Amino acid sequence: MQTHYDYIITGAGCAGSSLLMRMMREPFFACKRILVIDQSQKNKNDRTWCFWEKESGLFESIVFRRWTKLDFLSNDFSATLAIDPYQYKMIRGIDLYELARTASAGHSNIDWHQGTVKNIYTENNKAIVELENEKISATYVFNSIVQLNESHSSGNWDLLQHFKGYLIESKTDAFDPARATFMDFRVHQNHGTTFVYCLPVSPTTALVEYTLFTETLLPQDVYEEELRAYIASSLHLSEYEILHEEYGVIPMTSRRFPLQTGRVVHMGVAGGQVKGSSGYAFQFIQKRTEEIVGGLMNGSASFSRRSFTDQKFYFYDRVLLNVLCNKKMEGAAIFASIFRKNPPERVLRFLDNESGLMDDLRIMRSVPVSVFLPAALQELF
Known part of the structure; x- marks a missing residue:
C-alpha cells in the first residue's frame, strides 16, 4: 500500500460506498489514486436502508423490494397511503457493499485496506490518516466514521x-x-x-x-x-x-456536525446527513456524495456550504426535537395529525427537505399552534 493517495475514503458503509460508486462513474477520477479503508470486511448484511424516490436512482439495480402503498396506523388516524409518483424502496447493506467492491475490481486506481482508523487530521495542507502501524496522506479524506466519544454541546436537543x-x-x-x-x-x-x-x-x-x-x-x-x-x-x-x-x-x-475540517470532508452520520427529526439518511447521503463529486470535478476546495434550504429545514428539525424532548406532545399524535391533514406526496417532499414555502405552511397548520409556536419562538430567539 502506498503512502500517499489523491483521495482516501474512511468508512465503506453507505456514505463511503455511495461516494466510491459516484467516482467510478466519472472519467475525471480514472487517473486518481483512491484508497478505501474500513475496519470490517463488509461481508455481512448489517443494515437495511429504506427511502422514497420518483425516478430510478444510482442503486436501482440492487433495490431489493419496492412499494407504492404504505399503511400508516395509529390510535388517532389510520390510512393506506398511495404514494405515487414515489416508490418506497428497500436496499440491503450486503448488496450495496458487494456492488461497490465488485465494481471497483475493474479499476486499477482503487485500493482497499481493512484496518482501524485511529485518527484523521490535516497537516501541511494534506489530510493524514493514522492507522495502527502507519500514516497515509491524501489530498482529501472523505470520512464517514463517527467519533462516538464526542460530547453533545450545550443548547442542543x-x-x-x-x-x-x-x-x-x-x-x-x-x-x-x-x-x-x-x-x-x-x-x-x-x-x-x-x-x-x-x-x-x-x-x-x-x-x-x-x-x-x-x-x-x-x-x-x-x-x-x-x-x-x-x-x-x-x-x-x-x-x-x-x-x-x-x-x-x-x-x-440538533447538534451541527462539521461538514469539513481542513482537508477532511465529512459525510454520512459523521457529516450530519441524518435528518434530525426523522432519522432518515439514505437520500441525504446521496445528495451529499453527488455534491462532493461535482465539487471535485469543478476544482472546489470547499465542501462546507450550507444553503438557505439547509438552514430552513434545520430550524424545522430543531422545533420538532424541542417538542419531543420536552414532551410537549407525543410523537404518535404529531405524525398522525400531519398524515391526516396532508396528501402523502406533500409529507414525503417535506421529509426529504424538498418542499416549498406553501407546502411548509400547510404542514405547520397540521399541528397545534399552541404547542409548536412557543417551541419555534424559543428556537428562533
Whole structure:
C-alpha cells in the first residue's frame, strides 16, 4: 500500500460506498489514486436502508423490494397511503457493499485496506490518516466514521433513534407484498415515541422492526419482548422462523456536525446527513456524495456550504426535537395529525427537505399552534 493517495475514503458503509460508486462513474477520477479503508470486511448484511424516490436512482439495480402503498396506523388516524409518483424502496447493506467492491475490481486506481482508523487530521495542507502501524496522506479524506466519544454541546436537543428488527418467515401466507407498514404507532408509548414498521418481501416473509425516538437505549431483551408481542398480537403469527436480526442506533440531534475540517470532508452520520427529526439518511447521503463529486470535478476546495434550504429545514428539525424532548406532545399524535391533514406526496417532499414555502405552511397548520409556536419562538430567539 502506498503512502500517499489523491483521495482516501474512511468508512465503506453507505456514505463511503455511495461516494466510491459516484467516482467510478466519472472519467475525471480514472487517473486518481483512491484508497478505501474500513475496519470490517463488509461481508455481512448489517443494515437495511429504506427511502422514497420518483425516478430510478444510482442503486436501482440492487433495490431489493419496492412499494407504492404504505399503511400508516395509529390510535388517532389510520390510512393506506398511495404514494405515487414515489416508490418506497428497500436496499440491503450486503448488496450495496458487494456492488461497490465488485465494481471497483475493474479499476486499477482503487485500493482497499481493512484496518482501524485511529485518527484523521490535516497537516501541511494534506489530510493524514493514522492507522495502527502507519500514516497515509491524501489530498482529501472523505470520512464517514463517527467519533462516538464526542460530547453533545450545550443548547442542543438530543434523541436516539434505536431499533431492533427481525426478518421472519411464516409457514403460511401472512403478508401482502404489494403494501408495507410505514409506521404503526398502535404500540404502547411508555418509553417515548415508538412505532413498528413491517416490510413484506414475499407472502411468507417480512422485515418487522421495533423503533423508538428516545434519550436512552433499552435492554436487548426488551426490544425482543416487544417485537414478539407485536408479531403475535398485530400480525397474528404464533409460528415463524427468525431468518435474520438487525440492531442499530442513529443520532437524532440538533447538534451541527462539521461538514469539513481542513482537508477532511465529512459525510454520512459523521457529516450530519441524518435528518434530525426523522432519522432518515439514505437520500441525504446521496445528495451529499453527488455534491462532493461535482465539487471535485469543478476544482472546489470547499465542501462546507450550507444553503438557505439547509438552514430552513434545520430550524424545522430543531422545533420538532424541542417538542419531543420536552414532551410537549407525543410523537404518535404529531405524525398522525400531519398524515391526516396532508396528501402523502406533500409529507414525503417535506421529509426529504424538498418542499416549498406553501407546502411548509400547510404542514405547520397540521399541528397545534399552541404547542409548536412557543417551541419555534424559543428556537428562533
